Amino acid sequence: MTEHEEGAPLLFPEPPALEDSGGARRAFRHWRRTRPFWGGLLVTLGGGEMLLLYRASMKVSLHMGLYGIAGYAVPVMLVVLGLLLIFDPPHRLFYSVLSLLFAVASWMTSNLGGFLLGMLLAMTGASLAFGWAETQQAEAESEPVGRPEDAPRGQSVSVEGT
C-alpha cells in the first residue's frame, strides 16, 4: 500500500516506497502530473532569474527605501508562489493569478522584469498553472482515498467542475 499515512503533511504527499529506479521515475511522473508542475517551475525560475540579475549591494539598495525593497520582494514572491503552485495545487488559481500580477509588476521594479526574460518565464508559468486542471477520467478512476477526514464528504478532490 502506498497511500498516505494518517497525518502525513499535505505538502509532501509523495513519494511512495520504491523498489527500483523505474518505479521512482514513474512515481515522480505521477507526482508531477497531480499538480501544475511545469507552471510552478517556470514561475520559480523566472523569479530566480530576476534575483540573479538584481543582486545589487544591499547597503546601497537599502538607502533606496521602499523602491529598493520592491526590487527584491517581487522576485522573491514569484519564487515562493512558484513553489506553492507545486506543493499546494488546490489553491493554484489564486497563486497563478498572483504570479501573473507580480510578473507584470517586475517590469517596473526589477530591471525590466529581469530584462524581459524572467518576466516572460513567470508569465508563461502562471498561464500554464492557470490552465492546469485535473482530468475527469483520472478522477473517476481514482479510489475514494486520501485523508480519512475527506471520506465522509465524498470522493471528489477536484476544486472546479470543468
Next chain:
Amino acid sequence: MATKPVKAEGRVRYRRAAIPGLAALATTGALVVLTAQGALGVQFAISGMPFVVTADHLQGNNFQQFGGLDNAIDKNNPWLKSSNGQAVVMTSVIGDAKITNLCQSVNLVGINLVIRAGTGSKPVEATNLVLDSTDLSGDASFNNIQIGRDAGDLTEVPSVQGNKYTFAQQADSVSIDNVRQDSYATTASTFSLPGLSMSFQSKGC
C-alpha cells in the same frame, strides 16, 4: 490496488491557459510602449557583473561622490575572485539626472545585452541615481562644488551617505560630456527610458 493513483492527475488545458497568457502579453506590450515613451518610470539595480554605461551628455542636480567598498555575495564571485569578492568603488549619487544617448551594456558570457535610451529629443531621466563605479571618465564641470567634505555629512541627497571620516565631494549641479563608466552596481528610485531598445550584440557600448 496499491499501484492505482491516489490523486487525480491533470493536464494543461491550453485554451484555458491562453486567457491569462494573452492578457499578460497585452499588458507587457503596453508596459514596453509606455516605458519607451518615457511615461512610465522603471527601477534598476544590477550588479555582480561589471557593466559599462556611456552617454553623450549627463546633466544632474544635487551631486555627491565618495569612495567605498562593494561586496559581492561571496568571495567566489568569478568577476571579483582576485580581490576576495570586494571591489573598491566610487559612489556617485545624483538627485535627479537627465541623460542623452544612454547606452548600457552587460557582458553575459560572450554576448552583450545592450540597452539604449534617450536617443531622441527626450532624455532619460533618473531620480536618486546611485552608481558604484570603478572607472569614470568624461569632461565634467561642477557648480558650487565642495571638495573634501565628510562623507557622513552630505547634504545634496541626504538619504544616501558614505562612511563618516572619509573623503567626499558634493556639488549643486554637474554637467558631464562623453561619459563613460565601468560600474558594479547602479540603483535608481525611478528611471524613465524614452526610446528604449534592448538587444543582444557582440559588441558592447
